[in-house]
Amino acid sequence: MAREENVNSARLLRSFERRFLATRGLRSFPWQSLEEKLRDSGSELLLDILQKTVKHPLCVKHPPSVKYVRCFLSELIRKHEAVHEEPLDELYEALAEVLTAEEPTQCHRSYLLPSGDSVTLSESTAIVSHGTTGLVTWNAALYLAEWAIENPAVFTHSLSLEPDATTPMQHQGHDTHNSESPRVTVALLDWDTATAPQLAAFQPDIVIAADVLYCPETILSLVGLLQRLSACQKDQRAPDAYVAFTIRNPETCQMFTTELGRVGIPWEAVPRHDQKLFPYEEHSETTILKLTLQVHTRLGRSP
Structure with missing residues (x-):
């Protein structure tokens, strides 16, 4: 049973990691599965998610949109507060770092490859840039x-x-x-x-x-x-x-x-x-x- 729980947790972490690095819409994240896991465990899972997303080496080197990170952390905090009464300092500290950050003109999406390598693309943060709606990954x-x-x-x-x-x-x-x-x-x-x-x-x-x-x-x-x-x-x-x-x-x-x-x-x-x-x-x-x-x-x- 413990092994199955570990497999499920690893799968959940992988899902959050892949979606966050690729800056997919927040609605696509497995929030319900996370909330169910949080009811049965402590805050360690959230700390693991933080390391696999906001504090991921790829994210640190090639950061996504500031607005995206801010919205992600806010949702992560809401899920934590819905289950646990004690605040998780690491989440609030991470949010505080991006609340005052300025939005750059370029952001990044990173995709993890089966080989273990990754591909990072630079995109425009504007809906329309240089007269076109391109400059993003379709x-x-x-x-x-x-x-x-x-x-x-x-x-x-x-x-x-x-x-x-x-x-x-x-x-x-x-x-x-x-x-x-x-x-x-x-x-x-x-x-x-x-x-x-x-x-x-x-x-x-x-x-x-x-x-x-x-x-x-x-x-x-x-x-x-x-x-x-x-x-x-x-x-x-x-x-x-x-x-x-x-x-x-x-x-x-x-x-x-x-x-x-x-x-x-x-x-x-x-x-x-x-x-x-x-x-x-x-x-x-x-x-x-x-x-x-x-x-x-x-x-x-x-x-």
């Missing part, structure tokens, strides 16, 4: 990352490790000379104005995209870009493309598949993967389409 990106982890064969030789013969980008505190690293290039690509020579220079092995089907204009631009990408692959096989998106509006999804059919790009829905590695909205319907780009896809749009 569910389809996490869904696509989960699928990629389960299907490594799809990405064989796409990011092969090899000595970097080009001039490496220097990172403070890291010696990049004579080291092996994936060759990754970040480049601006305008979907509407990208030319065939520009696309041919990329020579992609695979194309991935997440949450890019949010309005009719982007759909037409994306399909047009994929047409041009297909046409410029003269002496090599055209890459497959995987597009992940959350189905918010069925008409938008229908428009995308209709446009693909009109220009002759075959597609198929990718089967859902088994494991859920990252915390995100469970109620949202997310899917991935595999597009088979063809070298002889015709250019231009029908009048």
